[in-house]
Amino acid sequence: MVKILVAARIHRKAIEMLEKRGFSLVYREEPDEEELVNLVRDAEVLIVRSKPLVTRKVIYAGKKLKIIARAGVGLDNIDLDAARERGIEVINAPEAVTNSVAELTIGLMLSALRKIAYADRMMRRGIWPKKESIGYELRGKTLGIIGMGRIGRAVARMARYGFGMKILYYDVIRCPKEFEEEVGAVYTDLDSLLRGADVVSIHVPLTPKTKHLINESRLKLMKKNAILVNTSRGGVVDTNALIKALREGWIAGAAIDVYEEEPLPPNHPLTKLENVVLTPHIGASTYEALERASIDIAEKVINFFEKTVPGDTTGSKQRL
Ligand code: NAD
Numbered sequence: 001m002v003k004i005l006v007a008a009r010i011h012r013k014a015i016e017m018l019e020k021r022g023f024s025l026v027y028r029e030e031p032d033e034e035e036l037v038n039l040v041r042d043a044e045v046l047i048v049r050s051k052p053l054v055t056r057k058v059i060y061a062g063k064k065l066k067i068i069a070r071a072g073v074g075l076d077n078i079d080l081d082a083a084r085e086r087g088i089e090v091i092n093a094p095e096a097v098t099n100s101v102a103e104l105t106i107g108l109m110l111s112a113l114r115k116i117a118y119a120d121r122m123m124r125r126g127i128w129p130k131k132e133s134i135g136y137e138l139r140g141k142t143l144g145i146i147g148m149g150r151i152g153r154a155v156a157r158m159a160r161y162g163f164g165m166k167i168l169y170y171d172v173i174r175c176p177k178e179f180e181e182e183v184g185a186v187y188t189d190l191d192s193l194l195r196g197a198d199v200v201s202i203h204v205p206l207t208p209k210t211k212h213l214i215n216e217s218r219l220k221l222m223k224k225n226a227i228l229v230n231t232s233r234g235g236v237v238d239t240n241a242l243i244k245a246l247r248e249g250w251i252a253g254a255a256i257d258v259y260e261e262e263p264l265p266p267n268h269p270l271t272k273l274e275n276v277v278l279t280p281h282i283g284a285s286t287y288e289a290l291e292r293a294s295i296d297i298a299e300k301v302i303n304f305f306e307k308t309v310p311g312d313t314t315g316s317k318q319r320l
Helices: 012-020 033-042 056-061 080-085 098-113 116-124 150-163 177-183 190-196 239-248 287-306
Strands: 003-006 024-027 045-048 067-070 089-092 142-146 166-170 185-187 199-202 227-230 253-256 276-278
Touching (some): 003 033, 012 024, 012 287, 045 287, 056 080, 067 287, 080 089, 098 116, 098 150, 098 199, 098 253, 098 276, 098 287, 142 150, 150 166, 177 185, 239 253
Parallel strands (some): 003 024, 045 067, 067 089, 166 185, 199 227, 227 253
């Protein structure tokens, strides 16, 4: 019987699907490395979310491992080189969280532009910050999207249809004409986007090429009344440069869900600034995304083991 180690919280519907197919499930939510090394020894599938860390040591301890399944998108917590060396397939559920991250992005834009988080913070201190909380509408403003992939496109549609925003975008790959026409998106280079946008929203993965893509010189290109929203990965923005930009008024504000260091250390300089909205990496943290991601990876795991056994011409399935 195939043993699956479920090392993070996944939706009960996915658990039921896997159990129904006859897999043997062992649960242990976010074990530390030592515990994971022990638990993974006889597992053929390891299911994780953004935690636990699946280190080289864990991957080499999992002598029977065939699949590491991430119920979500980012694979930052998995040592992909080690998995490749061992011939272990790494799967994820990239579509499942798109809408949740896009909705949070819009929420962060509104919170920063309408000073929602700021006003809430002041009122809890007994202040009535009506005059200080004058903000901007989204309608008619220009949204600059860096990275027009799944999430970038979902944000573009919401911004266009929901708020009548104009869309500029930059990506290494240009989108199909039909999409550009659908949302009225104009393809441009990064510097022109930064100069022209009222709201800049980042949706690229963290790679050596995107590390600190938004640095001091690029922040200086932005409009003084513009805001920066980052729901991608913390490392895409140079945090020290951003703090300088927010302190010295190069830009009006920022709204951030992801950080170079997570969790964000207590008393971090970002927490001292009133013109930044902070959320604790919750882009994908909705019940709907958790359910979709769990079901997606359960289906992929089931398909993997139902594949025809290599060399078997009878079309029989692998036994679970
Ligand atoms: P995606 O792969 O569909 O889109 C990424 C886009 O970035 C692609 O169009 C790609 O061409 C573009 N790109 C890659 N390198 C680039 C570069 N150097 N310059 C310009 N464009 C570049 O990914 P997605 O599903 O839209 O996710 C986007 C990011 O959101 C992911 O990197 C992920 O880390 C992050 N994310 C965050 C959360 C959260 O909780 N905040 C949740 C899910 C995903």
